[in-house]
Amino acid sequence: MINxxxxxxxxxxxxxxxxxxxxxxxEHLGYSLTAVIIAALIAIPLGLYIGHTxxxxxxxxxxxxxxxxxPSLGLLFIAVLWLGPKFSGDIAFLAxxxxxxxxxxxxxxxxGAYAGVEGVEPDARDAARGMxxxxxxxxxxxxxxxxxxxxxxxxxxxxxxVIATATIAAVVGLGxxxxxxxxxxxxxxxxxxxxxxxxxxxLALAVDMVLALVQRFVVSRGxxxxxxxxxxxxxxxxxTPPAPALQHSA
Amino acid sequence: MKRTxxxxxxxxxxxxxxxxxxxxxxxxxxxxxGSAGKASSGSIVVGSANFPESALLAEIYAGALSAxxxxxxxxxNIGSRETYIPALKxxxxxxxPEYTGVLDQYFNKNAKATTSDDVYAExxxxxxxxxxxxxxxxxxxxxxxxxxxxxxxxxxxxxxxDLAPQAKNLTLxxxxxxxxxxxxxxxxxxxxxxxxxxxxxxxxxxxxxVQALKNGQVDAVNLFTTDPSxxxxxxxxxxxPKSLFAAQNVVPLIxxxxxxxxxxAALDAISAKLDTATLGQLVKEVVVxxxxxxxxxxEFLAKNNLG
Amino acid sequence: xxWLQDHLGDVLDLTVRHIYLAGVPLILGLLIAxxxxxxxxxxxxxxxxxxxxxSLLYTIPSLALFIMxxxxxxxxxxxxxxxxVAMTIYTVALLVRTVADGLGxxxxxxxxxxxxxxxxxxxxxxxxxLPLAVPVIxxxxxxxxxxxxxxxxxxxxxxxxxxxxxxxDGFNRAFMEPIIVGVISCVLLxxxxxxxxxxxxxxxxxxQRAGKASS
Numbered sequence: 001m002i003n004x005x006x007x008x009x010x011x012x013x014x015x016x017x018x019x020x021x022x023x024x025x026x027e028h029l030g031y032s033l034t035a036v037i038i039a040a041l042i043a044i045p046l047g048l049y050i051g052h053t054x055x056x057x058x059x060x061x062x063x064x065x066x067x068x069x070x071p072s073l074g075l076l077f078i079a080v081l082w083l084g085p086k087f088s089g090d091i092a093f094l095a096x097x098x099x100x101x102x103x104x105x106x107x108x109x110x111x112g113a114y115a116g117v118e119g120v121e122p123d124a125r126d127a128a129r130g131m132x133x134x135x136x137x138x139x140x141x142x143x144x145x146x147x148x149x150x151x152x153x154x155x156x157x158x159x160x161x162v163i164a165t166a167t168i169a170a171v172v173g174l175g176x177x178x179x180x181x182x183x184x185x186x187x188x189x190x191x192x193x194x195x196x197x198x199x200x201x202x203l204a205l206a207v208d209m210v211l212a213l214v215q216r217f218v219v220s221r222g223x224x225x226x227x228x229x230x231x232x233x234x235x236x237x238x239x240t241p242p243a244p245a246l247q248h249s250a
Numbered sequence: 251m252k253r254t255x256x257x258x259x260x261x262x263x264x265x266x267x268x269x270x271x272x273x274x275x276x277x278x279x280x281x282x283x284g285s286a287g288k289a290s291s292g293s294i295v296v297g298s299a300n301f302p303e304s305a306l307l308a309e310i311y312a313g314a315l316s317a318x319x320x321x322x323x324x325x326x327n328i329g330s331r332e333t334y335i336p337a338l339k340x341x342x343x344x345x346x347p348e349y350t351g352v353l354d355q356y357f358n359k360n361a362k363a364t365t366s367d368d369v370y371a372e373x374x375x376x377x378x379x380x381x382x383x384x385x386x387x388x389x390x391x392x393x394x395x396x397x398x399x400x401x402x403x404x405x406x407x408x409x410x411x412d413l414a415p416q417a418k419n420l421t422l423x424x425x426x427x428x429x430x431x432x433x434x435x436x437x438x439x440x441x442x443x444x445x446x447x448x449x450x451x452x453x454x455x456x457x458x459x460v461q462a463l464k465n466g467q468v469d470a471v472n473l474f475t476t477d478p479s480x481x482x483x484x485x486x487x488x489x490x491p492k493s494l495f496a497a498q499n500v501v502p503l504i505x506x507x508x509x510x511x512x513x514x515a516a517l518d519a520i521s522a523k524l525d526t527a528t529l530g531q532l533v534k535e536v537v538v539x540x541x542x543x544x545x546x547x548x549e550f551l552a553k554n555n556l557g
Numbered sequence: 558x559x560w561l562q563d564h565l566g567d568v569l570d571l572t573v574r575h576i577y578l579a580g581v582p583l584i585l586g587l588l589i590a591x592x593x594x595x596x597x598x599x600x601x602x603x604x605x606x607x608x609x610x611x612s613l614l615y616t617i618p619s620l621a622l623f624i625m626x627x628x629x630x631x632x633x634x635x636x637x638x639x640x641x642v643a644m645t646i647y648t649v650a651l652l653v654r655t656v657a658d659g660l661g662x663x664x665x666x667x668x669x670x671x672x673x674x675x676x677x678x679x680x681x682x683x684x685x686x687l688p689l690a691v692p693v694i695x696x697x698x699x700x701x702x703x704x705x706x707x708x709x710x711x712x713x714x715x716x717x718x719x720x721x722x723x724x725x726d727g728f729n730r731a732f733m734e735p736i737i738v739g740v741i742s743c744v745l746l747x748x749x750x751x752x753x754x755x756x757x758x759x760x761x762x763x764x765q766r767a768g769k770a771s772s
Contacts, residue, residue: 001628018448069703069747071710073721074740077728081457081736088465160616167618168711173452173462181620183451185714186426188332190628197621204616300716302730325635327725328716333634337716342635457731540732542564 001190005198008191019179021199028176028203031169032162035098039105040155047113051147052139060114067107072165075100080172097169104165105158112154116147145220152215156208163204167196177203293321294508297334297343300327301454302543303391303476303533307347307500309547310524314516314556330427330454331356338381338505345517348503350386351496352393355432364493366390370501382506384514386499387521389529391476393433393495394487395422401469402486409489410442413470417444423459423468426451433495434472441494446470476526478534500524516556523554560734568723572742575719578640578712579705580750585641586648587698593649594656595682604657611650619643619708623715640712647708648701655697659690692765695758702750706743720746 008014015021050056079096087095120143128142170178180196183189294315298308305326312322325343328334335356337343350369355361358376363369370386377383395410402408405416413420422444428434429449438444450467452458455474463471464483473480473487480487502517532550535541550556561568597604626632626639663686671685710721723739726732759766 065703065751066744066748068700069707069744071707071721071724071740071743073711073713074724074736074743077724077736078733078740081728081731081733084457084461085465088467090467092461092465092467164616164618167620170451171714173450173458173467178618179451181618181624183426183429185620185624186330186332186451187430188336190625193621193624197618197625200618200621201613201616205613297716300725300729305726325716325718327713327722327729328635329714333716337634340633342633453729456729460731537730540730540734 001194004191005194008195009198014195019175021180024175024177024179025199025203027174028163028166028178028200029207031094031097031101031166031174031176032159032207035101035162035166036105036109036155036159038098039102039158040109042102043106043109043154044113044151047110047151048117048139048144048147050110051114051117052135052143054118057114057118060110064107064111067103070103072100072104073168073171075103076168076172093173097166097172097174101162101165101169105162108158108161109151109154112150112152112157113147116150116154117143119150120146148219149215152211152219156211156215159207159211160204163200163207167200292319292510292512293323294345294513295323295325295343297324297328297337297346298326299331299334299346299454300329301456301474302536303474303529304347306532306536306543306546309543310520310550311345311347311502311517313544313547313551314520315513317551317556318512318516320510320513320516330425332427338503339378341505344508345502345504348383348501349391349498350383350501351498352433353383353501353503354496359432361432361496364496366497366499369497370499373501377503380506382504382509384502384504384509385518385521386501387524389500389524389526390498391474391500391526391529392490392498393472394475394490395438395470396463396473396480396485396487397470398463399484399486402488407486407488409491410438410444410494411491412488414443417446420446420469421448421450421467422446422470422472423450423452423462424472425454425459428472437494441492476530476533478530478538482538500529519556523556561738564735564738568720568738568742571718571720571722572746574637575706575709575721575743575746578637578717578719579644579702579709579746581641582644582648582705583698583702583750585645586652586701587694589645589649590652590656591687593653594660597653597657598660607657608654611653614646615650619647619711620714622646623712623717635716637717640709640717644705644709648705651701651704652694652697656690656694659693659697660686662693663689688761691758691762695754699751699754702754703747706747706750710739710743 009021013020017023047060050060076097079100083096083099084092086092117139124142124146125138128138133141166174166176167178167181170176170182177196177200180192180199184191184193184196296308296312296315298304308324308326312324316322328337328343331352334343334346338346350366350373351364354363354369354373354376357378358372361369361372361376363372366386370383373383395413397407405412407413422435422438424434429451430436435446435449438446450462452462452468452471455472455477459468459471459473460477460479460483462468463473463485470488473485475487479485500521502521504513504517528550532546535546536543593607597607622643623639626642627634627636630639630642632638667685667689668681671681676685709719710724712719713721713725720739720742723735723742727735727739
């Protein structure tokens with residue numbers, strides 16, 4: 001089996017062309033990153049607002065928990081049946097899948113953002129007020145930077161989930177690495193399926209490592225120094241399994 | 251004191267799952283594998299492919315066999331032929347509704363027959379030793395290449411061969427397995443010399459394919475001839491003069507060791523009563539009227555005194 | 558919803574299968590993750606290897622694992638065992654880190670007092686460290702439970718009957734109702750699992766209720 005997978009992956013013909021590995025890799029990355037970016041644009045401001053003002057907290061906690069329970073396959077089918085007929089051209093495939101991926105990515109990022117702001121040391125907030133900063137300034141100069149580790153953790157968790165779920169999107173006609181899984185399944189070409197799976201796993205790891213690097217540069221060193229000694233949870237770890245719930249006891 | 255509490259908690263959790271597992275009674279998930287082919291005599295596992303017509307036919311078979319006292323287990327919506335034939339061979343299922351032409355081409359790489367009786371004869375010879383096919387029915391459901399009326403008018407299309415000059419600018423849609431199947435993309439190239447710009451893997455003649463054709467994501471798509479959406483949307487079925495899609499009569503494919511006189515009599519009776527018009531009507535009730543395949547099957551059997 | 562009324566029996570049957578396919582791996586996964594997590598905690602060198610290894614396992618798409626297992630295990634193609642093994646792998650992947658972190662969160666002072674009182678290593682683990690780690694492990698188990706319920710539905714694509722079958726059947730006929738019923742059932746089931754785990758945790762940690770300070 002390993003031989004056949006290796007043979008499939010090293011076959012040059014599988015890498016080129018409109019349904020080659022490179023093209024599918026780019027498509028997959030495209031779907032995933034677009035979804036995460038849009039989700040972040042929605043979830044981060046919302047999470048910051050909720051964490052800063054404390055309004056809507058209960059709603060968000062429960063929403064984030066319940067959203068994790070929604071089966072993506074079912075949601076995908078509903079989206080395709082509902083949205084597909086409304087569009088023509090390729091958007092009819094991309095819109096439903098994109099919607100599902102964005103909906104999937106919002107809860108982890110939202111959780112990370114609001115938990116991050118909430119978890120800011122009251123002393124830091126106090127000091128900021130003492131220095132004369134008003135609400136929004138406190139948010140921008142103190143709370144946001146302090147919340148960055150948890151926000152980044154939420155983004156990484158969301159990205160992993162989206163990359164994994166974008167595989168299923170191939171069931172509804174989309175491209176991406178999931179194509180190798182679905183096409184391999186349809187004709188029982190197990191080397192193709194296994195190669196697709198391996199590629200998805202490698203892509204997820206690679207993207208996570210890049211994000212870990214981003215985290216290292218973006219998060220203030222004053223913060224990371226604190227984390228390394230105080231908690232066993234190491235936010236600088238190269239790979240984290242998607243488990244944002246561990247960060248708050250809700 | 252603490253230990254008792256923990257033991258209590260663990261027992262409660264274990265009991266919950268135990269109840270769940272045992273509470274499924276006759277549909278015990280563990281026995282879902284058909285007991286590795288060693289099921290008690292007179293019991294049979296009916297499978298189906300992953301499209302509504304196949305599920306409907308499987309329900310019809312299952313209903314008729316139940317009525318004759320055979321114990322039936324259903325495993326519907328398994329997948330494509332490449333997935334369920336191995337399941338048939340390893341004993342996960344025993345019986346599945348099939349179509350003579352494509353099945354013949356699946357087992358026989360040099361399949362040549364195109365007419366109904368020829369295909370059936372060729373199929374009987376090509377089926378592997380452990381399997382067999384019973385009587386075929388008059389009902390046919392073929393693969394077809396379908397275009398919208400607008401496309402047909404634009405390029406003057408009447409038969410599949412007419413696509414040849416335009417194919418390099420057109421997109422073809424079909425189930426993922428069409429990319430490599432002899433009746434799929436390679437077959438269209440071999441018989442009609444069609445080289446499409448792209449092939450878009452969709453589903454087996456389901457809503458994705460219909461939608462893709464309607465909304466212009468593909469210019470031509472593979473649909474099944476009994477599909478009610480062809481008539482509903484005014485789609486045009488392109489003629490197949492070179493018989494790439496040979497005769498496709500509905501036929502039961504069954505493990506030889508499972509055939510008993512009761513079973514073959516029941517299934518042959520169904521095949522005798524099934525014709526293309528009836529099949530089309532039944533499929534319409536399932537897909538358009540959203541009726542349950544089991545209910546539609548029961549009504550068909552009742553109407554024909556088979557259940 | 559008349560469809561649901563007409564098909565309540567079928568939906569319940571599928572739900573029971575789903576409980577089995579999602580629940581058994583939770584228990585098996587926990588039983589496997591406990592010693593692995595303990596090992597990771599005990600031998601500091603193993604911690605990064607185990608964590609990275611299990612994280613790698615978690616990134617394998619579920620559909621791929623379901624498809625490949627019959628080949629790797631030699632089981633029949635439609636055997637639900639494939640799903641159970643795959644889900645157990647995912648549960649272990651999620652829980653090993655949780656167990657290790659949970660055991661690590663036990664204050665060192667407590668461990669040392671236990672040793673001072675004469676507890677040998679094994680008994681200390683069973684009577685002191687594990688019970689104190691229960692809250693953290695239970696949080697991880699809840700995440701695993703919800704995640705399992707969602708992933709099992711994907712097995713409908715390989716023909717294994719459970720709530721996900723409502724999705725594929727509905728989609729093939731362009732029929733929304735079964736899909737919606739399936740999605741809601743999955744969410745309710747996940748909430749049920751969550752509730753059961755919370756309940757069992759409460760039973761197993763009476764000191765948390767006695768203290769009533771924060772949790």
